[in-house]
Amino acid sequence: MSLVQYNHSLQPLSHVDWTPTRAAGLARLEAFLPQAGPAYARTRNTDLGPQDRSNVSALSPWLARRILTEEEVGRRVLQVHGFVKAEKFIQEVYWRSYWKGWLELRPQVLTRFNSDRLALKRLEADDADLAHRLAQARAGQTGIACFDAWVEELTTLGWLHNHARMWFASIWIFTLQLPWQLGADFFFKHLMDADVASNTLSWRWVAGLHTKGKHYVARASNIEAHTQGRFNPVGQLNETALPLAEPFLETGPGQLPLAEMCLERRVGLLLTADDLHPHSINIPAKVVGAAVLGSAIIGPNDGPKNCFLRRAEQDACARMQADFDVDTQVRASVEDLVAWATSLNVREIVTPYAPVGPTGWQLADVQAALTSHGIRLVRLRRAWDSKTWPLATGGFFKLKEKLPKLVAEQAGR
Ligand SMILES: Cc1cc2nc3c(=O)[nH]c(=O)nc-3n(C[C@H](O)[C@H](O)[C@H](O)COP(=O)(O)OP(=O)(O)OC[C@H]3O[C@@H](n4cnc5c(N)ncnc54)[C@H](O)[C@@H]3O)c2cc1C
Structure with missing residues (x-):
């Protein structure tokens, strides 16, 4: 792995350069490494504010x-600190894989979320009181200073500290008594890291729907302590709320689809916004053409999230062009993509497996269109995902127990 040298004199660790390139991501990783061990475990829960993300x-x-992949971030942190000192950080990285696996094994949870979300949007159009309360919350005009500040941070910067996300979701659900599905929708439209699994399931977790009956209640004293006194919404929060409930849904884990394989010697390579690092995917064929499928615009077109995405897609094009020596462009529509695929004269287009969510649905359309032109879409699942997702059959703690073994196996690969 070639690592970009991080110049500490130019940018202190407190400042994040959110440039959506691999070079900027690697630079941030290198800068953060010394902090990823015991210091992370000790201090990570404090939201120091947007000026200090150290x-x-x-x-x-x-x-x-x-x-950047989970695997390379984990490996680098383990190289510096070893498992015992970096356990907390490594656990957090695995939370991301846990949520992904959990949802992949239970896509019906996302189906219900989406139909509820759309029904609530229709209700909002008809219910003036709900519409007014939602508008106030989304505009950061609730009078709860911390919440209003986080709305500003979310919509202008596109990122929030984990603890702020937990407090935000809790206040939205239990104090403002707004539907959690529309809170998740608001986050998804603005977060640069918007991820269907982490976002939807974290909102469910805060509401008390993930671990039945266990919800997350934001308390003024906790906010004061972990914002270092920047906020203290004493007397403004509902601190005695009960967890939400919902109609029964069978969530017994299903099976992952079987991993697909590439059969041809010449293939086209298609990236999506869910996976923009082709070099760590094992493609057992010659790549004769490459493209990025333009992601669906969800949220404000010129907001931080969509600007990050568009520039990240361009960065991926530039990397693929340089490394595979093929002309690479973002293909904005299925028609454009099919025209590119047919021009390559290949029988297979390979793409990283996209889990359930907007990219997975886009790929289903692409697959149908390619099939009608005699081209097979091969979704290659990463070894990391094949290994971790099936472990999300129960709570995170079941996976956590297996971490030392998993980490040792992954280090040995
Ligand atoms: C209501 C709510 C919504 C969220 N929505 C998203 C989302 O859309 N996308 C997203 O990536 N994360 C989401 N998270 C999880 C978490 O808040 C962010 O991943 C984390 O704040 C990112 O900051 P970081 O990179 O500094 O994390 P660090 O603390 O430095 O952790 C390293 C990495 O581990 C992963 N990670 C850390 N904590 C979590 C977590 N609780 N769940 C899943 N992965 C985690 C992230 O990839 C993160 O970059 C959400 C959390 C809540 C409570």
């Missing part, structure tokens, strides 16, 4: 798009 990695936008 106690957390802030790598989530790069990880969510797989501009």
Whole structure:
């Protein structure tokens, strides 16, 4: 792995350069490494504010798009600290894989979320009181200073500290008594690291729907302590709320689809916004053409999230062009993509496996269109995902127990 040297004199660790390139992600990783051991475990829960992100990695936008992979971030941290000292950080990286696996094994949870979300949007159009309360919350005009500040941070910067996300979701659900599905929708539209699994399931966890009956209640004293006194919403929060409940849904884990294999010697390579690092995918064929499928615009077109995505896609094109020596462009529509694929004169297009969510649905359309032109879409699942996702059959703690073994196996590969 070639690592970009991080110049500490130019940028202190407190400042995050959110440039959506692999080079900027690697630079942030290198800068954060000394902090990823015991210091992370001790300090990570404090939200120091947008001017100081020195106690957390802030790598989530790069990880969510797989501009950096979980595997390389984990490996680098383990090289520096070893498992015992870096356990907390490594656990957090595995939370991301746990959520992904959990949802992949239970896509019906996302189906219900989406139909509820759309029904609530229709209700919002008809219910003036709900519409007014939602508008106030989304505009950061609730009068709860911390919440209003986080709305501003979310919509202008596109990122929030983990603890702020937990407090935000809890206040949205239990104090403002707004539907959690529309809170998750608001986050998804603005976060640079927007990820269907981490976002939807974390909102469910806060609401008390993931671990039945266990919800997360934001308390003024906790906010004051972990924002170092920047906020203290004493008397403004509902601190006695009960967890939400929902109609029964069978969530017994299903099976992952079987991993697909590439059969041809010449293939086209298609990347998506879910996975923008082709070099760590094992492609057993010659890549004769490459493209990035332009991601669906969800959220404000010129907001931080969509600007990050578009520039990340361009960065991936430039990397593929240089490394595979093939002309690479972002293909904005299925028609454009099919025209590119047919021009390559190949029988297979390989793409990293995209889990359930907007990219997975886009790929289903691409697959149908390619099939009608006699081209097979081969979704290659990463070894990391094949190994971790099936472990999300129960709570995270079941996976956590297996971490030392998993980490040792992954280090040995
Ligand atoms: C309501 C809510 C919504 C969220 N929505 C998203 C989302 O859309 N996308 C997203 O990537 N994360 C989401 N998270 C998880 C978490 O808040 C972010 O991953 C984390 O804040 C990113 O900051 P960091 O990169 O500094 O993390 P660090 O603390 O430095 O951790 C390193 C990496 O581990 C992963 N990670 C850390 N904590 C979690 C977690 N609790 N769940 C899953 N992965 C984690 C991230 O990839 C992160 O970059 C959400 C959490 C909540 C409570």
